[in-house]
Amino acid sequence: MTDSSTTEPGSHCRGVCVIMAGGRGTRFWPLSRIDRPKQLQALASGRSLLRDTFERLEPLVGADRILVVTSGSLAEATRADLPELPPANVITEPVGRNTAPCAVLGMGVAGQLAPGAPVALLPADHFIPDDDLFRAQLAEAFAFAEARETVVTFGVTPDRPETGYGYLEADAGEDQGFRPGKAFVEKPDAVTAEGYVRSGNHFWNSGIFVWNSTWFSAQADRFIPAVTALMAPVITAFGTNSFTAALETAYRDCPADSIDFAVMEKLPGFYLQPARFRWSDLGAWDAWGDLAPELSDANRGQGDLIAVDSTDNVVRVPDRLVALVGIHDMIIVDTPDALLVCRKSEAQRIKDVIARLESGDRKDLL
């Protein structure tokens, strides 16, 4: 481990970033696989989404102040993808226990690295092309959260009645551009979502949270004391030889829980920072297609395409020509050992393919 003293004073802001990078990304099968899931795939640039995220953060806080929490099986690939990161800053969960243990551990280690500093908790696998705007707003959030006992969440102004996202509802008023939060809102139905687009008070929940790590720990102690009790010795052991053993012991007994449900939504209040940057959670292939270059006739994606009476398809066929005839609103994804053809409106049902592979002794393709 290097520590913050190795970065030049004044070149970075005081925050720490914890990137959650342990997902499986099954909705991006057949590209996303267990040993190289969505966050390790190049879905927004020529680099992996994780590396995009790292490069977005590094100029603001420095590599030493970035922690990546992932699963043990991805440790090697993750470290190889981020060679600038101190190896110990890649924290590997021995088993998945949803996001609450991951957040408690990450925030706790962040508090060790920079006591009292503001900390951001971020997903590794989102699409945020406007890096400068993002960093500027993250710096604002760090400054805002450091001085207050609260959490700041980034809210994205909806441009369509999306029913696949959770929403944040803002209360009236604002404080230095931050709006007091009123409620976390579950995924709405289509009519409700139409109302949210018009309201001006509803935002997509980006899943990016910023807070003071000391205050977070107090909240976690209150809402998930079993988890914080198990993680405390692990956090203390960070940077020592006993870290891995402590991690194994703690995770073995740790309950699985979601940080959103177990902590966030129980907090007495929150602030919402309306994002000025573009954002997508890249939830599935259709979302990827919305952001990919147009190939021809409103067909989007990547590949050498001949489209005959074929429009509005999402194509990712990197290594061969693909010809479409009379095909509309489809997703076509080609990999060396598996090919997917999926109706866009059923992109979520790729999970049924995963289930068949799991039950059908085809784990080599997961």
Place this chain on the structure above:
Amino acid sequence: MTDSSTTEPGSHCRGVCVIMAGGRGTRFWPLSRIDRPKQLQALASGRSLLRDTFERLEPLVGADRILVVTSGSLAEATRADLPELPPANVITEPVGRNTAPCAVLGMGVAGQLAPGAPVALLPADHFIPDDDLFRAQLAEAFAFAEARETVVTFGVTPDRPETGYGYLEADAGEDQGFRPGKAFVEKPDAVTAEGYVRSGNHFWNSGIFVWNSTWFSAQADRFIPAVTALMAPVITAFGTNSFTAALETAYRDCPADSIDFAVMEKLPGFYLQPARFRWSDLGAWDAWGDLAPELSDANRGQGDLIAVDSTDNVVRVPDRLVALVGIHDMIIVDTPDALLVCRKSEAQRIKDVIARLESGDRKDLL
């Protein structure tokens, strides 16, 4: 060249078979390519359609009495596919001139091989799974045609109102199971085709013709004298060193014409033999799918398929897993350098893909 005296007396019947094997098979792109077109692909068995056709005929007439007419560029692949065939029996057209010159040349050479024998003219690329039944009926047709100045065509009893085939109309009466033909009928519209299915007098035109080669030559002299005049010296040169040069000279000047339009449909009469064997012209991928094994959920073809809410597709994906989600009535064909996804009802429009490849400097994929 070997001649008929090398076959054991009595082991084979007296007929000669001329297989027309020069097609491009563009409707089977991306599998069918210029250097390995439909007839050289394994579309009905583990062997090529040409080889299936050869093996269907060989027990009846012997390899020496089978001639294959193809294009010059396919000579090597064709001979490699049929090593039992005397190499000279693969006749290669230097340029394509439609079917009339091919038929005149093939029938003429057949007459050289076995003067006065009945000759069958057959496409190389049809699906006829019932080899024994086929041979029995072909032997009957040989015997019938040898003694008469007429042509026998195989007619297939329609089991659906197919609008993609030409039909044969039979007159009343019959002679040893052969029905006198009334007319060659063009591809009908759907309503007319419904009537044909009910009539009992309409049959699909299989494109398989049997006649006495001497009589055929007289008819060709009458209807396409320019072609027969050009081909006469080529036929005479068969089996000599000057054959290839004669072929080049004749084809350079030969007009393109269809044997169906230029000769068949002008004949004073014909006989129709109702086929007892199953038959398909395998016109395009949808026809192939109708005959391919069921994989699951009325999805047919070849491949390792996972179908989620997906039915009635035609799949040929030999080398990787294919997962379909919400996909119906589609054709999916995968090859190492090109992938096709095509609505079944638009299978004929693959020709538009071919046109784009031809005009777009992608001739490597033709």
